[in-house]
Amino acid sequence: MSASSRPLLEVRHLATEFDTEQGVARALDDISFRLEAGETLGIVGESGCGKSVTSLSIMRLLPKPAGRIVGGEVIFDGQDLLQLSPDAMHGIRGNRIAMIFQEPMTALNPVYRVGHQLEEALLLHKPELDERQRRDACIGMLEKVGIPAPERRLKEYPHQLSGGMRQRVMIAMALLCDPDILIADEPTTALDVTIQAQILQLLRDLQRENGMSIIFITHDFGVIAEICDRVVVMYGGRIIEQAEILELFDHPLHPYTRGLLQAIPKLDTEPKSLLKTIPGMVPSLLDFPPGCRFQNRCEFAEPRCREETPPLLGEGHQVRCFRAEEFR
Amino acid sequence: MSLLEVKGLKMHFPVHGGLFYRRIATVHAVDGVDFEIEAGETLGLVGESGCGKSTVGRALLRLYDPTAGRVRFDGQNVADLDAHSLRSLRAEMQMIFQDPYESLNPRHTVGTILEEPYVIHGEKDAARRRDKVMKLLDRVGLPEDAYHKFPHEFSGGQRQRIGIARAISLRPRLIICDEPVSALDVSIQSQILNLLIELQQEMGLAYLFIAHDLAVVKHISDRIAVMYLGRIVEIADSRTLYANPLHPYTQALIASIPVPDPRRRKEFEALPGEVPSPLNPPPHCHFVDRCPYAQAICSQQTPELKPLAEEGDTRHRVACHFAGNLPPSG
Numbered sequence: 138m139s140a141s142s143r144p145l146l147e148v149r150h151l152a153t154e155f156d157t158e159q160g161v162a163r164a165l166d167d168i169s170f171r172l173e174a175g176e177t178l179g180i181v182g183e184s185g186c187g188k189s190v191t192s193l194s195i196m197r198l199l200p201k202p203a204g205r206i207v208g209g210e211v212i213f214d215g216q217d218l219l220q221l222s223p224d225a226m227h228g229i230r231g232n233r234i235a236m237i238f239q240e241p242m243t244a245l246n247p248v249y250r251v252g253h254q255l256e257e258a259l260l261l262h263k264p265e266l267d268e269r270q271r272r273d274a275c276i277g278m279l280e281k282v283g284i285p286a287p288e289r290r291l292k293e294y295p296h297q298l299s300g301g302m303r304q305r306v307m308i309a310m311a312l313l314c315d316p317d318i319l320i321a322d323e324p325t326t327a328l329d330v331t332i333q334a335q336i337l338q339l340l341r342d343l344q345r346e347n348g349m350s351i352i353f354i355t356h357d358f359g360v361i362a363e364i365c366d367r368v369v370v371m372y373g374g375r376i377i378e379q380a381e382i383l384e385l386f387d388h389p390l391h392p393y394t395r396g397l398l399q400a401i402p403k404l405d406t407e408p409k410s411l412l413k414t415i416p417g418m419v420p421s422l423l424d425f426p427p428g429c430r431f432q433n434r435c436e437f438a439e440p441r442c443r444e445e446t447p448p449l450l451g452e453g454h455q456v457r458c459f460r461a462e463e464f465r
Numbered sequence: 466m467s468l469l470e471v472k473g474l475k476m477h478f479p480v481h482g483g484l485f486y487r488r489i490a491t492v493h494a495v496d497g498v499d500f501e502i503e504a505g506e507t508l509g510l511v512g513e514s515g516c517g518k519s520t521v522g523r524a525l526l527r528l529y530d531p532t533a534g535r536v537r538f539d540g541q542n543v544a545d546l547d548a549h550s551l552r553s554l555r556a557e558m559q560m561i562f563q564d565p566y567e568s569l570n571p572r573h574t575v576g577t578i579l580e581e582p583y584v585i586h587g588e589k590d591a592a593r594r595r596d597k598v599m600k601l602l603d604r605v606g607l608p609e610d611a612y613h614k615f616p617h618e619f620s621g622g623q624r625q626r627i628g629i630a631r632a633i634s635l636r637p638r639l640i641i642c643d644e645p646v647s648a649l650d651v652s653i654q655s656q657i658l659n660l661l662i663e664l665q666q667e668m669g670l671a672y673l674f675i676a677h678d679l680a681v682v683k684h685i686s687d688r689i690a691v692m693y694l695g696r697i698v699e700i701a702d703s704r705t706l707y708a709n710p711l712h713p714y715t716q717a718l719i720a721s722i723p724v725p726d727p728r729r730r731k732e733f734e735a736l737p738g739e740v741p742s743p744l745n746p747p748p749h750c751h752f753v754d755r756c757p758y759a760q761a762i763c764s765q766q767t768p769e770l771k772p773l774a775e776e777g778d779t780r781h782r783v784a785c786h787f788a789g790n791l792p793p794s795g
Contacts, residue, residue, distance in 0.1 A: 183650035183651060183652060184650055299739050301739060302739075329513035329514055329677065329740075330513065330677065330679065330718060330721045330722060331513065331717060331718060331721045331735070331736045332513075332739065333721065333723070334720075334721035334723075334733035334735055334736075335733070335735040335736075337723070337733060338732065338733040338735055341732075356650065356651060357723065358651075358725040359680075359722065359723030359724055359725045360723045361725075362723065362724060362725045362726055362727040362729075362730065363723040363724070363727075363730055363731075382727045383727055383728070386725075386726065386727050386728075396652065397651055397652060398725070400651055400652055400654070400655035401651060401655075401680070401725055402655075402658070402680045402681050402683070402684035402685075403680060403724075403725060403726075404679075404680055404683055404707060404722070404724070406684060408683065408684055408685070408686070408687075408703055408704070409507075409662050409684070409685065409687075411659045411662060411663070412655035412658055412659055412684070413655065414652070414655045414656045414659060415652035415655075415656075416656075418620050418622065418623070418653070419620070419650050419652065419653065434652075
């Protein structure tokens with residue numbers, strides 16, 4: 138990662154809050170990372186760690202009025218997305234940064250035909266195309282994402298498609314405007330493993346072809362290992378570690394990352410051997426402990442971990458832990 | 466004699482529709498399944514959604530009445546049992562669900578929920594019941610004050626511990642675990658898997674472990690059965706199944722698993738197409754439409770689940786006409 142060249146996207150000290158019945162919850166705290174052109178960045182973590190809120194904040198799609206960004210910058214193409222007018226942001230969203238979700242039905246409208254929805258996306262973002270060109274573009278894109286008989290599919294409704302097909306349609310819709318960045322939020326979590334393999338391979342092939350950057354959000358270290366170049370690990374609304382993929386798997390530094398990697402059963406672990414566990418529970422937004430948010434589950438915690446928040450330190454391989462040097 | 470023997474199990478569901486709400490089709494959810502489970506062992510049952518793996522679990526407990534086939538538990542034919550004997554069978558054969566919340570009464574405290582099995586099975590002394598429940602809570606790693614709390618006050622992992630406590634309360638011999646860790650976070654998943662492994666060793670439990678995560682299933686199972694569209698296509702010792710899968714579907718399934726090791730990154734050679742509808746499966750080999758090695762015989766004759774003569778391992782059975790003659794997977 139060269140510090141001199143300007144990255145495609147740079148998130149700096151992003152902070153997001155939610156109003157809840159029990160008070161204000163700081164869902165994201167000091168989130169900083171860079172996304173280079175053509176790379177796949179994985180954001181990994183367990184439920185409630187803030188990985189999805191990060192993507193919604195970048196896209197300025199936080200649920201209103203409960204959620205709001207309270208600090209930081211999201212620099213894309215030389216401008217801070219957080220300062221853009223709603224209209225200008227609208228021009229970025231879908232056009233230059235597109236997003237796909239775990240459940241395609243949240244993005245597809247059940248009462249319109251697939252073709253109508255795809256063409257609508259084009260109508261919005263590429264008004265210069267005529268009807269014929271739009272239709273051809275849609276058919277071409279459905280073909281590209283591996284949907285058989287695309288002309289017929291255009292006339293179908295989302296419920297007539299299988300889960301894997303819907304995910305392909307959503308990817309097609311996201312890619313119609315040839316975005317620079319695709320944010321994929323758990324796009325394969327609801328799919329069977331053979332269909333997941335098809336979708337992961339499709340994303341890889343599309344990226345090789347069009348050079349887009351991908352932010353891939355998942356809880357699955359297997360998926361991360363298969364498709365990411367660099368990884369951000371989140372816990373309790375903060376980034377606790379980020380590194381190149383091989384570096385992260387070879388030399389994980391944060392006790393949480395190390396614990397997670399050891400907790401997953403692998404195909405070559407001794408059957409029925411006891412797995413390494415992380416004690417305690419995944420914290421909720423409202424009861425983060427003071428200091429390091431992992432301290433109450435950490436076997437290495439010392440008094441200062443309970444008092445101070447460790448900073449995210451390091452060049453290239455960054456980690457937020459006072460004792461990280463001991464693990465290097 | 467095995468603890469559980471399942472022979473020719475079929476579970477068909479009618480689909481009604483049309484003007485007179487007649488039977489217009491049949492879902493072949495489970496279409497002739499044979500396996501056995503020995504005392505103290507874990508049989509993993511894997512397959513993708515709609516393959517019938519959960520239906521098998523439910524039919525074993527007679528939550529559904531099977532369309533055909535025989536289920537023998539400890540030598541008794543489960544289908545012949547009257548209500549009374551069925552109750553004692555269910556003391557010996559328990560179930561754990563993916564989302565224990567759906568199976569825990571939200572209006573009852575954990576204490577009430579866990580005492581219920583003892584009440585039903587005749588423990589009249591309230592103090593003794595409470596004492597037993599306290600031991601259960603301790604064993605599954607829940608604090609004492611859980612006794613007075615309601616299910617909604619617990620996290621997903623803790624609720625699964627409650628589900629496990631209830632399942633082991635009557636000291637069963639077999640527990641059917643239906644996706645018990647699928648909904649849990651990774652750091653919690655290993656806690657629950659460890660608990661299941663420890664309980665098995667302490668109590669000599671047998672498990673039927675139903676799941677779609679193949680790494681999890683391999684970790685916990687002695688043997689694994691792979692289902693595709695209502696049938697078992699391959700069954701073998703866990704190690705053998707992963708080291709030497711013989712059915713083209715098993716091979717594809719294993720090749721699709723994302724491996725948490727970036728040095729072993731691979732291109733996925735996707736299996737073409739999707740699982741056909743169980744309303745209308747191909748008549749003979751169910752996998753024929755997606756199989757890269759299919760020949761004419763595959764649509765003319767149903768392949769039997771049987772051991773390969775040349776392999777000499779009768780515990781490794783596969784339902785494919787060309788098993789052993791396919792190019793090795795890798």
